[in-house]
Every structure is written in structure tokens, then in C-alpha cells.
Amino acid sequence: MRESTIQHTIEQLKCCVIVPTYNNHKTLQRVLNNVLQYTKNIIVVNDGATDTTKNILAEYEQITQIHILKNTGKGNALRKGFKRAISLGFDFAITIDSDGQHFPDDIPLFIETLQNSENKNLLLIGARNMNQESVPKKSSFGNKFSNFWYWAETGITLQDTQSGFRLYPLKAIEKLRFYTKKFEFEIEVIVKAAWLGVAVKNIPIKVLYDETERVSHFRPFKDFTRISILNTWLVIVTFLYIKPRDLFRRLKKKGLKQFFLTEVLGNNDSPRKKATSIALGLFIGLSPFWGFQTILVLSLAVVFKLNKTISFVFSNISIPPFIPIIVYVGLKTGSFILNEELPSFDNIQQNLEILKNLKTYIVGSFTFATIVSITIGLVSFLFFSIFSKKDTFT
Known part of the structure; x- marks a missing residue:
């Protein structure tokens, strides 16, 4: 020119x-x-x-x-x-x-x-x-x-x-x-x-x-x-902000159903990678990493080369409505493993007894997170494997 x-x-x-x-x-x-x-x-x-x-x-x-x-x-x-x-x-x-x-x-x-x-x-x-x-x-x-x-x-x-x-x-x-x-x-x-x-x-x-x-x-x-x-x-x-923001923007734009079909089912990742990404998200979401779950799940997804979107979505299982249930199941699991009496929620609220039962909660929380993540991960792997085979023959 x-x-x-x-x-x-x-x-x-x-x-x-x-x-x-x-x-x-x-x-x-x-x-x-x-x-x-x-x-x-x-x-x-x-x-x-x-x-x-x-x-x-x-x-x-x-x-x-x-x-x-x-x-x-x-x-x-x-x-x-x-x-x-x-x-x-x-x-x-x-x-x-x-x-x-x-x-x-x-x-x-x-x-x-x-x-x-x-x-x-x-x-x-x-x-x-x-x-x-x-x-x-x-x-x-x-x-x-x-x-x-x-x-x-x-x-x-x-x-x-x-x-x-x-x-x-x-x-x-x-x-x-x-x-x-x-x-x-x-x-x-x-x-x-x-x-x-x-x-x-x-x-x-x-x-x-x-x-x-x-x-x-x-x-x-x-x-x-x-x-x-x-x-x-x-x-x-x-x-902490940009990646979650971009994810929620895509979710809002596509809607939950379309988002699941395109970002999860329609993703070109292997069934193993998708299932592992789900397992990672669930494990971090159910574990007692309150306040650090987003940065942890995205960092680990990057390190292990997993699907960051899928991992982040499933880590958000610990949203406010589910938190009391997750805490309760963690305490219940911990008291069963350690053979201890389940603490009263009334005492927890009134006297901060949760601090005294921190060991019970941490043991139970990690155990529950491990069981759920492995179980759902295996089920997801089978599901994605079947789905990908069907997609191949169609």
C-alpha cells in the first residue's frame, strides 16, 4: 500500500x-x-x-x-x-x-x-x-x-x-x-x-x-x-470475579437448558475429562473451603487441564439454600466415622459449639465430598461415554 x-x-x-x-x-x-x-x-x-x-x-x-x-x-x-x-x-x-x-x-x-x-x-x-x-x-x-x-x-x-x-x-x-x-x-x-x-x-x-x-x-x-x-x-x-462473571453471563444468555447442552454435553472434551471436571467441582464445593472455593477449583482445573467451566458450575453446589444440609451431612458423617454423638444445632447456634466439633465436621465433610465426587464422577463418565457413542452413530 x-x-x-x-x-x-x-x-x-x-x-x-x-x-x-x-x-x-x-x-x-x-x-x-x-x-x-x-x-x-x-x-x-x-x-x-x-x-x-x-x-x-x-x-x-x-x-x-x-x-x-x-x-x-x-x-x-x-x-x-x-x-x-x-x-x-x-x-x-x-x-x-x-x-x-x-x-x-x-x-x-x-x-x-x-x-x-x-x-x-x-x-x-x-x-x-x-x-x-x-x-x-x-x-x-x-x-x-x-x-x-x-x-x-x-x-x-x-x-x-x-x-x-x-x-x-x-x-x-x-x-x-x-x-x-x-x-x-x-x-x-x-x-x-x-x-x-x-x-x-x-x-x-x-x-x-x-x-x-x-x-x-x-x-x-x-x-x-x-x-x-x-x-x-x-x-x-x-x-474471583472475571471467570465467574463470564460464566454467569453465558449462563444467563443461553438459559440453563441450553447452557447444559452446549457447555457440558456438547463440549468436545473426552468423557473422562468431563467426568473428572464434575468430580473436582463437587469435591471442592462440598469440602470446607468456604471463601476459597472459586479460586481453588479454577486453579486446580488449570493445573490438571480440566474443563474450567464444568468444574466451576458443579463447585457451586454449596449455594446458601444447600449450606445447612451440607453442614449437617458433614457433621453426621463425621460423628459416624469418629463414633461420636451428633452435636445439637441449637447448641451450635447458641454457644458456638461448632468450634468444639470442628474435627468432626472436617473429617465428615471431606469424607462426604470424596464419596459424592467419586460416585457422581463415575456415573457421569458412564453417561458421557454412552452419550458420545450415540452421537457417533447418529
Whole structure:
């Protein structure tokens, strides 16, 4: 696609380019000149640079500029850039680093991919070849680390989650609330975008690591610690809120009958995997893991590669109407095994006698959970095996 065509398409799509910069005076001018070949819709965010950045930007009066007095972090610079882009009426923003590692002639790749996509609610991340010799080993390791956690938090597999060369859908970004302001922001934004329903994808780009020009402001210990804390929080939110939310949305949309037919019976998993997923859900739901059942069942389903949806659904057997029955059966089973007298529920309510009978309840609860999960698991396996055979012959 020719430059004139790209320029026209960028205007049609209401797209701009945001360039966050901090003490990259060696490469900034080259980056801006190359971006100007494709569009004049550029927003430069000077994040408190102490070098000659201001003098360089003084030569570009045609470019929208934001000058932050004191360095606050790349995430804050991007957030300010997004805010200005939205106020100027842009629908999309391409972000490109000013340290020279990205090639502005890859901008047409983002534009063509967006133009050809039916779904414009799209966030594109430039995927670098992290195996080439010039790429620092710490960058390659950090990217793999980030890719894993992104998959855990969203279920989406990406080749590169750390590249700063991206295309953002601003209407979706405007709906999100962010808390981070430094390098970890670029993780927060793509995770929350995926949670919102934005399609997050990689496209291949070129990359250059020239240590004679490139200035990296990444501080391994501090920034890696920030990223680790953020990922820990995002994983907790994923298991306690996002996955249950998405499941209940599908359940509400399809209805209970249709949900069971499509998510359970119609699932392509093997009968053994489905039955084991049910057994896991029942065991966690009936065991005394109050308050931790959701995160436990989803974590174990991931570890053992089971069906997370099925496991989660059956773990919700311990809903409020059933809790008194489950507790009673647990105590009854425990008192039978330990040959103890069943405690009175009147005493339990009045004198907190449940604490004195905790051993009885825990033994009985785990025993009951084991019996039920194994029994229902075996019955489910037989049912799914028969169902799959019938489905094969029809």
C-alpha cells in the first residue's frame, strides 16, 4: 500500500500516533520524521525529559505536544496521550517507542490489519522476533514471563505482550479505569481490554536493539517487582470475579437448558475429562473451603487441564439454600466415622459449639465430598461415554 493511500486510510479510520518519550534525544528526531511520512496526526508526550528533547520538539510545531514537568513513568505518559487523542476526536491510536527499536514503516501493517478486520474493537500488539541475536536475554525472558501471566489472566495466548508498538481502540480504552503509571501499565491495559471483550492480537514487526543509541529506562528490580505485584492482583481478580462473571453471563444468555447442552454435553472434551471436571467441582464445593472455593477449583482445573467451566458450575453446589444440609451431612458423617454423638444445632447456634466439633465436621465433610465426587464422577463418565457413542452413530 502506497504512502498516500496509507495517509488517506489513517484519516478515514480517525487514527493518530502517540510517541511517549523520555531522554531519547539520539533517536527521537529520526522516529518523528519517519512517522511523519505516514501521518501528521502525532501526539508526542515529553515525560519530563532532562536532555535536549524540548529543543528537538521545538522544531515540530505541527505536532501536538504534551510536556510533563517531572518524569512520572511511561504508563502516565500513555494515559495522558490517550486522553488528548480522545479529546481531539480520534478513534484509534498507534503507540511507538522513541528509542529507535521500532520501525515506523511497520505502521501500514497495523492500518491494513485494522482496515481488513470486521471487528474494529481490536487491540494489536507488534510481535518482535525475540530469538534474534541482538535481543537481550533479560528481555526475552521477561517477555515469556509476561506471556504466561497474560494467558493465565485472560486465556489468550500471545507471542509478545511487552512490545510498546501497538494499536489501541480508544472508545474501549475510555471505558476502563487504570491504577498504574509506569511500565506495568502496558500489562494492565491489555488485560483489562481483554476482560472488556476487546480482541487482542499480535502482528509481526521488525525490531532493532542498538545499544549505542538505545536508552532503556527499565529498572530490573523495581519495575519487575511492580509487574509481579500487578500480575498477582490481576490473577486474583481473574479467578474471583472475571471467570465467574463470564460464566454467569453465558449462563444467563443461553438459559440453563441450553447452557447444559452446549457447555457440558456438547463440549468436545473426552468423557473422562468431563467426568473428572464434575468430580473436582463437587469435591471442592462440598469440602470446607468456604471463601476459597472459586479460586481453588479454577486453579486446580488449570493445573490438571480440566474443563474450567464444568468444574466451576458443579463447585457451586454449596449455594446458601444447600449450606445447612451440607453442614449437617458433614457433621453426621463425621460423628459416624469418629463414633461420636451428633452435636445439637441449637447448641451450635447458641454457644458456638461448632468450634468444639470442628474435627468432626472436617473429617465428615471431606469424607462426604470424596464419596459424592467419586460416585457422581463415575456415573457421569458412564453417561458421557454412552452419550458420545450415540452421537457417533447418529
